[in-house]
Amino acid sequence: MPLYTYKAVSKLGRNQSGYVEADSFEMAKEKLRAQKLLVTLLKDFQRPAKEIKLKPSIVLTLTHDLAQLLKAGLPLYDSLLMIEEKYRGTQGHLVILDLCDQVKHGMQLSSALKRYQKSFDGVYIAMVAAGERSGSLAEIFEELAVLIQKASKLKKQITTALIYPAFIGSFCLIVVSVLLFFLVPSMAQLFEGHRLHPMTAAVLGLSNWLQNWAVLLGSVIACIGCGLACFWKKPRLVQWRARMGLHTPIVKDFITQAVMVRFCRTLGRLMESGVPLLEGLNLAKSVMQHPVFEQAITKSAERVVEGSGLSEELKKQRCFPKQVTRMLAIAEESGSSSEMLGHIAECYSNDLEKNLMRLTAYLQPVILLVLGLIVGVILLAVLLPLTDVSSFLE
The missing domain is CATH 1.20.81.30 (Type II secretion system (T2SS), domain F)
Known part of the structure; x- marks a missing residue:
């Protein structure tokens, strides 16, 4: 039965719109009249011209x-x-x-x-x-x-762990900028003609340099930012970033855990639903969001087509943890791969959640300590000469 979209005015004078099913245009009108609606627009329902992305x-x-x-x-x-x-x-x-x-x-x-x-x-x-x-x-x-x-929860956990350090880092940058661009220059006139402590001289020199070269420095930073924005998703840069992440201490553990959660959980659900292994591998690969692991799955899938076992092929890929391949090998022997994949995903999910909480707990005092040290050094550099100035005035 055709579908029509309409706009109408109700008996109470309110504008109304919606959709109505009918065998013909005239029957659609009759249906709306039976609802005591005054039709102002009636036309065939048209599917969206372009794809809509739902939240x-x-x-x-x-x-x-x-x-x-x-x-x-x-x-x-x-x-x-x-x-x-x-x-x-x-x-x-x-x-x-x-x-x-x-x-x-x-x-x-x-x-x-x-x-x-x-x-x-x-x-x-x-x-x-x-x-x-x-x-x-x-x-x-x-x-x-x-x-x-679960995918949404994982994303929120990672985002939450990154927001706090980013916020504190931005706050630290703002505080230091205010001190170097406003406080230090306003105090510099008091120190003219006096012998300064090396710390004070260094802070004053940094402040003067930033003021003289602020425009150029800002332009350079803007150019670097634009360059990164243009090339950030270039395949070579993506590959380089991915490989660097896997060779960076601490970071590599978080990346591996997050990827294993996505891959194992998705592949396990697909296999439980009856999706063949090869199709499941190609689909699960798309949610990994890491080119190094995606390439590893592509290579493994090619060998699985030839008759090799999944755990055997994943074992040859350096990026996959040995714990995962061992557990999969046991599951393949017992015919419970989908259940084991779900279990692996839960284990890594719990580990990732604990590690993110631990990282956040460690980062908070460290960042605050660094902020305190930077601000303290600047303030100390400003206050040190004041004793000499006050004694000079006396």
């Missing part, structure tokens, strides 16, 4: 709602219709409306979702397709909701 929170809520409705026994189309009513006036409304229309005309939901791959990634679509094949869509959407929630 992760909307995708999570949509997934959770679908899981609950399907679990309650409602057919897929009816579930989508109920969700469409809930999302009217929101960013996701047109997307859900389009999904309703596609499903009603006989298209598989997984095929309809491919139109919106900015919102629903390959893992999401593959798991939905697997659920359609096995007839377990409700369970699949429950698993997807859990997967999205």
